[in-house]
Amino acid sequence: MSIESGDYSSGINPEHALKYAIQHLRGDRVQIIEGVIEPVSPTWDHESTADILREQIRARARELGCMIGSGNLDLPGSPNWYVPDLAVVPAAAAKGAGALLPDQTLLVVEVTSDSNADTDRVVKRRRYAEYGAPLYLLVDRRQRALTLFAEPGHLGYTRITGPLPYGTPLHLPDPFSLDLDTSGW
Template sequence: MNIKAAGAEYALKYAVQRDHGDRAQLIEGVIVPESRPWSHEAAAHSLRTQLSTRAAELGCVIGSGNLDLSGSPNWYVPDLAVVPAAAAKNADALLPDQTLLIVEVTSESSAETDRQVKRRRYAEYGAPLYLLVDRQQRALTLFAAPGRLGYTRITGPLPYAGTPLPLPAPFDLTLDTSGL
């Protein structure tokens, strides 16, 4: 990336953060304001509750903080991310490879982006686990083993009306999907 392109990327990401706060993302260079219905928040809350004890044991925090995809026109705010507390402590943004798990819960406006663009970008930037909770298709899919061409291990799509979903190490727990 040349200096001019890097400067433009920085300026755009800075503008999104300062002018739109934490409720906007930059997806493939387009500013996308976020508005989440309560049904969306309920699904995220169910997962946060199930992950919280194990995250604490791993020395991690769960949040929806900023993820910077350096070198690209992307600045994401996932619905949930599990990250090491030490990495999160003084960070404005983290890289996807600094997470242990990223969760996106689809809405009508974000479903295709979450299914396609974010899945590709999270793999490209090394997010070890990406859980897609697809509310429109009432299914969930766990993507693991990221690489430049995408994820190489995929579990799902599974119906989430109570289908248990095992999370691999370091989590080693099974998610109950009945509350989604």
């Protein structure tokens, strides 16, 4: 049987086989973007931006009984397995989970890098909406702007705030109800 042929007569599901394989790689963390395996290796500048966001939402996430991390998100029925830069998820859902679904998150954050900016802007935005991530925050370092996508549906997000230039406060709606300070970016 060949995965490319789509022949399932042997009982092997190519999507499950690929996702199983990447979860058992030693060393590197990877994600699958539209069937292409990509390494996850952010720079320190990239990590600094994610850390600033993490610190601003940490207290509210705890009040909500949530945790902030960059764990695996599965998009079943598609050739996608994402490792977001940050995701806020209910602590109870994360406990013992190998991967969560986007609709189990409260917020997903992607911080662009030179190598993945278009993927974060287009592909992940479309897929996060399709799989029900309630809030998707895109931090576009090249454009020095933030865009918040809300109210997901199969055709995309129906409410978009931004892009707002760095330095402009960005309001995260319920359940967060807080303003992000982007002045130091």
